[in-house]
Amino acid sequence: xxxxxxxxxxxxxxxxxxxxxxxxxxxxxxxxxxxxxxxxxxxxxxxxxxxxxxxxxxxxxxxxxxxxxxxxxxxxxxxxxxxxxxxxxxxxxxxxxxxxxxxxxxxxxxxxxxxxxxxxxxxxxxxxxxxxxxxxxxxxxxxxxxxxxxxxxxxxxxxxxxxxxxxxxxxxxxxxxxxxxxxxxxxxxxxxxxxxxxxxxxxxxxxxxxxxxxxxxxxxxxxxxxxxxxxxxxxxxxxxxxxxxxxxxxxxxxxxxxxxxxxxxxxxxxxxxxxxxxxxxxxxxxxxxxxxxxxxxxxxxxxxxxxxxxxxxxxxxxxxxxxxxxxxxxxxxxxxxxxxxxxxxxxxxxxxxxxxxxxxxxxxxxxxxxxxxxxxxxxxxxxxxxxxxxxxxxxxxxxxxxxxxxxxxxxxxxxxxxxxxxxxxxxxxxxxxxxxxxxxxxxxxxxxxxxxxxxxxxxxxxxxxxxxxxxxxxxxxxxxxxxxxxxxxxxxxxxxxxxxxxxxxxxxxxxxxxxxxxxxxxxxxxxxxxxxxxxxxxxxxxxxxxxxxxxxxxxxxxxxxxxxxxxxxxxxxxxxxxxxxxxxxxxxxxxxxxxxxxxxxxxxxxxxxxxxxxxxxxxxxxxxxxxxxxxxxxxxxxxxxxxxxxxxxxxxxx
Ligand code: OTU
Numbered sequence: 249x250x251x252x253x254x255x256x257x258x259x260x261x262x263x264x265x266x267x268x269x270x271x272x273x274x275x276x277x278x279x280x281x282x283x284x285x286x287x288x289x290x291x292x293x294x295x296x297x298x299x300x301x302x303x304x305x306x307x308x309x310x311x312x313x314x315x316x317x318x319x320x321x322x323x324x325x326x327x328x329x330x331x332x333x334x335x336x337x338x339x340x341x342x343x344x345x346x347x348x349x350x351x352x353x354x355x356x357x358x359x360x361x362x363x364x365x366x367x368x369x370x371x372x373x374x375x376x377x378x379x380x381x382x383x384x385x386x387x388x389x390x391x392x393x394x395x396x397x398x399x400x401x402x403x404x405x406x407x408x409x410x411x412x413x414x415x416x417x418x419x420x421x422x423x424x425x426x427x428x429x430x431x432x433x434x435x436x437x438x439x440x441x442x443x444x445x446x447x448x449x450x451x452x453x454x455x456x457x458x459x460x461x462x463x464x465x466x467x468x469x470x471x472x473x474x475x476x477x478x479x480x481x482x483x484x485x486x487x488x489x490x491x492x493x494x495x496x497x498x499x500x501x502x503x504x505x506x507x508x509x510x511x512x513x514x515x516x517x518x519x520x521x522x523x524x525x526x527x528x529x530x531x532x533x534x535x536x537x538x539x540x541x542x543x544x545x546x547x548x549x550x551x552x553x554x555x556x557x558x559x560x561x562x563x564x565x566x567x568x569x570x571x572x573x574x575x576x577x578x579x580x581x582x583x584x585x586x587x588x589x590x591x592x593x594x595x596x597x598x599x600x601x602x603x604x605x606x607x608x609x610x611x612x613x614x615x616x617x618x619x620x621x622x623x624x625x626x627x628x629x630x631x632x633x634x635x636x637x638x639x640x641x642x643x644x645x646x647x648x649x650x651x652x653x654x655x656x657x658x659x660x661x662x663x664x665x666x667x668x669x670x671x672x673x674x675x676x677x678x679x680x681x682x683x684x685x686x687x688x689x690x691x692x693x694x695x696x697x698x699x700x701x702x703x704x705x706x707x708x709x710x711x712x713x714x715x716x717x718x719x720x721x722x723x724x725x726x727x728x729x730x731x732x733x734x735x736x737x738x739x740x741x742x743x744x745x746x747x748x749x750x751x752x753x754x755x756x757x758x759x760x761x762x763x764x765x766x767x768x769x770x771x772x773x774x775x776x777x778x779x780x781x782x783x784x785x786x787x788x789x790x791x792x793x794x795x796x797x798x799x800x801x802x803x804x805x806x807x808x809x810x811x812x813x814x815x816x817x818x819x820x821x822x823x824x825x826x827x828x829x830x831x832x833x834x835x836x837x838x839x840x841x842x843x844x845x846x847x848x849x850x851x852x853x854x855x856x857x858x859x860x861x862x863x864x865x866x867x868x869x870x871x872x873x874x875x876x877x878x879x880x881x882x883x884x885x886x887x888x889x890x891x892x893x894x895x896x897x898x899x900x901x902x
Contacts, residue, residue, distance in 0.1 A: 421532025
């Protein structure tokens with residue numbers, strides 16, 4: 249990495265000068281109170297901004313610092329008043345997303361409600377679930393044809409006209425805010441669509457845009473990079489470079505051939521991306537989900553993921569967004585190995601403000617692994633080894649999202665518990681594709697990589713849990729197990745620590761969409777099987793007791809209701825993975841200084857299991873929530889098959 253030290257002082261000087269000029273410019277408009285606040289913020293972010301920009305942009309950093317500081321400060325004072333009021337509220341409670349009251353929901357606008365304005369009519373459903381955080385999947389104008397579910401953006405300033413307009417998005421944000429729901433949208437910053445005007449301009453050799461993308465005249469550099477680059481979509485989009493005859497150059501395309509990686513070493517890319525962020529935040533977006541952040545920086549001889557500069561870029565954006573939209577949060581989408589994960593929350597050798605939230609893909613993978621093996625050993629080992637998020641940051645926890653499940657079990661963790669890493673990952677893919685004898689799952693392989701043997705998995709929560717199989721076979725015993733497993737997984741999800749995200753359709757136990765291949769622009773991408781349109785008929789059944797939909801929906805409502813009352817379950821409390829004494833039972837102790845601890849027990853086996861008295865401190869701990877109810881005595885607790893319980897562990901000493 250470039251040692252920015254020699255540039256850092258120049259950047260600090262440039263920032264100080266620019267700050268003084270900007271403060272003088274805005275003082276009258278802002279008044280003394282707001283000016284003092286801004287001055288304090290400027291001082292607070294200056295060291296990190298200077299350090300990050302200097303290290304990434306070296307000799308170009310001082311000029312860039314002046315430019316982006318100006319953008320951020322001027323946007324900050326132009327920010328709509330209601331959003332500035334919101335910023336103030338967030339100042340009072342900056343960790344709102346980690347509250348035990350926070351529950352998230354993720355959906356595609358069209359699949360959930362048709363359009364943005366249609367969404368306004370469907371908010372009661374979310375409120376019944378206790379949702380306080382809504383992630384709307386990509387909604388900006390995508391390229392024509394296949395668009396990777398909107399992750400190929402052709403215009404950051406326009407909403408996909410099929411969904412509505414920017415004005416509609418603002419209206420949705422207002423309506424959500426009025427109901428106490430925050431809005432999260434995607435910011436795809438690693439790449440644009442080939443149809444984006446920047447890409448078009450770069451193709452024609454426009455010097456103002458030529459440096460925004462990474463392109464090469466021949467195969468020399470691409471070949472050199474590809475020696476270490478893993479393929480993200482080996483099946484449908486092999487290789488990481490695409491020949492563009494118009495420019496007679498190879499363009500860097502990590503994902504699909506029509507998603508062109510931006511060159512984040514170019515100051516103009518950074519400045520342009522900051523503008524994009526601020527514009528979205530000024531529409532009323534509260535959280536930006538930063539897509540594919542591990543990929544933004546390339547370094548020859550590496551896998552071009554998780555590079556130090558990728559983190560520094562996030563830190564610089566963070567500092568600037570603190571000025572432009574102080575209440576906004578960053579959520580990192582970094583689906584990486586456990587050793588790389590917590591760095592996206594700013595946990596480096598020294599702590600840095602980076603992202604506020606990050607996907608806990610380890611927990612997700614480990615829960616599915618445990619559900620398949622009925623043995624908590626791997627999860628216990630891997631979760632204990634994971635570093636805790638820095639103060640003020642936390643996880644988003646989830647079982648399923650719109651993507652496949654990549655079986656990110658680290659070699660070290662697998663070996664530590666006596667598993668062969670490759671064989672275990674292969675087992676999981678086989679199990680969840682329903683190939684394994686005795687498997688209850690109905691998933692499918694995603695992007696089998698014949699070179700590495702790597703296989704990922706598609707499928708909805710209900711289908712992976714066994715609900716689909718049990719319904720097909722009309723087997724009430726299997727169905728009961730599948731439903732218990734479904735609720736058990738959510739009981740851990742809601743209690744583990746973090747903001748739990750429900751993926752649309754899961755609240756009704758929706759199975760894989762058998763007609764996914766016929767869906768608009770799905771191509772061969774079978775991730776569409778687990779992105780079903782919300783089944784409105786099923787949604788009606790959620791109020792008819794005795795139906796599967798009601799069982800699932802009520803269980804999630806109940807989990808939310810109890811969770812909201814337990815400060816110990818806050819996302820910024822601690823989680824300790826205990827030894828339950830039984831290989832089938834996961835035991836977690838959740839603590840927060842403002843509440844009594846909560847003990848979480850989850851029996852992943854289909855058979856009753858006994859949790860010995862030591863775990864319960866030799867006492868009859870009160871049950872806060874459970875399904876089915878355990879028998880708790882001073883000698884221990886008997887958990888039914890696939891049963892779970894949250895217990896109040898007042899005074900539990902460990
Ligand atoms: C993300 O996923 C999105 O979630 C996907 O839906 C997109 O296709 C993709 O980016 C491109 O925009 O590799 O298999 O570590 O795992 O960014 C999905 C992060 C992906 C990557 C993740 C990526």
